[in-house]
Amino acid sequence: MPRFFSNKRLILLLVGVIVLVALIAFSLKDRQSANLPEKIVKDAVGFGQSLFSKPAHSITGFFDDIDGILNTYEENKTLKARLTEYASTEVELGDIKEENERLRKIIDKKDDLRAYDPIQATVISRNPDQWEEKIIVDKGESQGIKLNMAVLTANGLVGKVVLVTKFTSTVELLSTENQNFRVSAMIPGKKDIFGLMEGYDPERGELIMKRIDSGFDVKKGQKVMSSGLGGIFPKGLLIGEVTEVSTDDYGLTKLAYVRPAAEFSMLDHVMIAKRQSATFKGTDDPGTSATEGEDGS
Amino acid sequence: MTRFIIPLIAVVLFFLEPVFSLFSPIELGDVRYTLVPRFVIVYLVFIASYYDLRKAVLYGLFFGLLYDMYHIDIIGIYTFLYPLICFLAFVIIRQVHRSTGTVMLLSLFMVVLLETMSYLFASLIGLTSISMEVFMTARLVPTVIANLIFIILFGWLFKNLVYKRVVEKQAGM
Numbered sequence: 158m159p160r161f162f163s164n165k166r167l168i169l170l171l172v173g174v175i176v177l178v179a180l181i182a183f184s185l186k187d188r189q190s191a192n193l194p195e196k197i198v199k200d201a202v203g204f205g206q207s208l209f210s211k212p213a214h215s216i217t218g219f220f221d222d223i224d225g226i227l228n229t230y231e232e233n234k235t236l237k238a239r240l241t242e243y244a245s246t247e248v249e250l251g252d253i254k255e256e257n258e259r260l261r262k263i264i265d266k267k268d269d270l271r272a273y274d275p276i277q278a279t280v281i282s283r284n285p286d287q288w289e290e291k292i293i294v295d296k297g298e299s300q301g302i303k304l305n306m307a308v309l310t311a312n313g314l315v316g317k318v319v320l321v322t323k324f325t326s327t328v329e330l331l332s333t334e335n336q337n338f339r340v341s342a343m344i345p346g347k348k349d350i351f352g353l354m355e356g357y358d359p360e361r362g363e364l365i366m367k368r369i370d371s372g373f374d375v376k377k378g379q380k381v382m383s384s385g386l387g388g389i390f391p392k393g394l395l396i397g398e399v400t401e402v403s404t405d406d407y408g409l410t411k412l413a414y415v416r417p418a419a420e421f422s423m424l425d426h427v428m429i430a431k432r433q434s435a436t437f438k439g440t441d442d443p444g445t446s447a448t449e450g451e452d453g454s
Numbered sequence: 455m456t457r458f459i460i461p462l463i464a465v466v467l468f469f470l471e472p473v474f475s476l477f478s479p480i481e482l483g484d485v486r487y488t489l490v491p492r493f494v495i496v497y498l499v500f501i502a503s504y505y506d507l508r509k510a511v512l513y514g515l516f517f518g519l520l521y522d523m524y525h526i527d528i529i530g531i532y533t534f535l536y537p538l539i540c541f542l543a544f545v546i547i548r549q550v551h552r553s554t555g556t557v558m559l560l561s562l563f564m565v566v567l568l569e570t571m572s573y574l575f576a577s578l579i580g581l582t583s584i585s586m587e588v589f590m591t592a593r594l595v596p597t598v599i600a601n602l603i604f605i606i607l608f609g610w611l612f613k614n615l616v617y618k619r620v621v622e623k624q625a626g627m
Contacts, residue, residue: 173534180530185579188527195523202524209469213476282472284525287479287488288576291525293472320527327527334583359584362486422479 189304189320196322200297203281203325207295210281214425268434270385270392273307275428276300281325283424290316290330292424297324305389307430313395313418314340314383315427326429331364331396332357332421341387342366342396344379344413351384354396354415361414364397369411375402381415391432456619460501461513463615467493468517472525480596487596492565494521495539496605499561500612502540503547505620510540531575539564558609565601569594 191199261269278294296302298321306318308328317340320327329338331354340354352369369375379399385392397415405412471491478489494517502510514536521532543564550556573589576582584592 177530177534180533181528181579184527184529191527195527198520198523202520205465206469206472206524209466210473210476213473280476282525283475283478285471285475285521286490286526286572286576287475288572288581289526293524334581359486360588362481422481423476425476 191320191322199293199322200324203293203295203322206293207279207281211279214279217423217425270432270434272433273391273430274433276302276431278326278427278429280424280427289335290333290421291319292316292328292330292427293325294328294427294429295325296429297322297326299323301431302326302429303389303431306432307383307390307394308427309394309430310419310424310427312420313397315419315421315424317390318429328427330421331417331419332359332362334359339387340390340396341384342381343384343386344369344375344381344399346379348373349384350375351386352411352413354381358414362416363400364415364417366399366413366415367405367410369413371404371409371411373411375399375411375413377401381413385432389432391430394430456615456622459615460505460619463612464494464497464513464517467497468520485592488593489600490569490593490597491604492568492597492601493604495536495564495568496561496601496608497612498536498540499543499564500557500609500616502543503552503557503560504613504616507540507544510544511537514540528579531572535568535571539568542567554609554613557613558605561605561609562598562602566594566598569597 276296278296280292281295282293284291284293294308302318302321304318304321307314308316308318314331316328316330316333317338318326319329329335331338331340334357336356338355342352342354344350344352350369350373352366354364355367356365357363358365366381377399381396381399383390383392383394383396395418397417399413400416401414402411403413404410471493474491474493475489479486480489481487498510498514498517501513515533518532518534518536519529521536522529526532543560546560547557550560573582573593577584
């Protein structure tokens with residue numbers, strides 16, 4: 158039986174463990190920003206990664222196209238049925254938009270929380286060990302992306318930017334279990350209901366909206382969208398639909414389970430929303446979470 | 455020639471891992487199954503058992519560090535786990551008969567080990583709250599199946615390639 162650990166190897170292993178613990182402690186402390194070597198590695202690897210991911214996307218895109226062609230007949234039927242409805246809605250929408258603009262002019266209000274410039278980005282990788290729900294996209298600081306910006310697909314909000322380098326940015330998805338991931342949300346209605354998207358139930362596959370004032374009546378089936386009050390998110394990005402309402406652990410506020418509108422797997426193209434009106438640090442920004450307290454309801 | 459192909463394949467596998475993880479998680483029925491591609495470690499186990507432990511550990515350090523910096527943002531997890539797995543694979547393969555079948559089995563076992571260790575780590579620093587049973591059924595088993603397919607498809611190729619390099623080296627090239 159040979160000795161696995163000679164003295165030299167044992168010392169090497171011990172030193173290795175110490176360095177490991179030190180490095181982990183060091184990098185756990187501040188995950189909001191990357192230091193220079195990290196940024197360089199991210200940009201370099203990100204470039205190589207995009208060489209692999211983009212052809213892969215075109216291959217999956219090809220199969221999606223075939224799938225789309227096969228479904229064309231069915232889709233066409235349903236779309237035709239909805240077309241008449243659509244035309245009248247469009248006219249109405251145009252009318253309302255115009256009126257909205259006119260009214261805005263009257264009260265001299267230029268800022269609009271809803272307005273944003275979309276930046277198109279391609280997903281180049283997903284965190285392969287999927288402990289954290291993170292994807293990396295091919296647009297970064299040089300394209301005007303900033304920390305905490307909203308990331309969405311055509312179906313709705315998917316996440317927000319948690320780390321930016323020159324040419325890439327890391328996006329944390331809404332389906333994260335991270336406690337410090339918050340999005341200020343609202344349920345529009347006669348009276349808007351405000352709350353925070355906070356947490357995810359992996360077994361139900363649904364998001365959790367917390368801190369809803371218990372005086373409000375939340376119903377199943379109501380739509381949830383971003384409120385724009387968090388600081389950097391635009392208003393009105395669809396998050397999902399309420400499926401169940403209950404009270405939180407302390408019985409002081411309500412919480413609602415929300416079925417997300419967007420699909421979190423198989424993401425290939427996303428939009429990053431750059432809000433037009435001024436941005437502030439708020440609930441969308443995890444930097445403030447320390448002062449807020451973990452369960453302060 | 456093979457001299458350059460060996461690191462090149464490691465690089466390609468490193469870049470392919472996140473591409474394949476774009477397909478995950480898959481939903482069957484009501485359960486979400488997470489598939490984790492662990493291609494690099496499979497390849498490193500082949501290098502460690504057929505070629506050279508030192509090379510495998512060096513590759514492990516390098517790709518582990520890249521993995522940590524690019525994907526995880528916590529430096530030190532895979533930088534430590536990859537070389538450790540290579541070392542363990544080397545220790546185990548010395549005790550058993552070294553045939554392609556056993557090396558394939560060993561690489562699969564190492565995937566299980568790596569996955570379990572990364573689970574323990576993730577629950578230790580609070581990245582996940584799933585229980586052991588959920589981890590086993592929704593993550594470990596599908597991961598093992600996915601990687602088994604990969605090993606069956608590419609195991610022979612890796613073995614032949616690494617073996618070719620060993621022969622070349624003995625010939626003094």
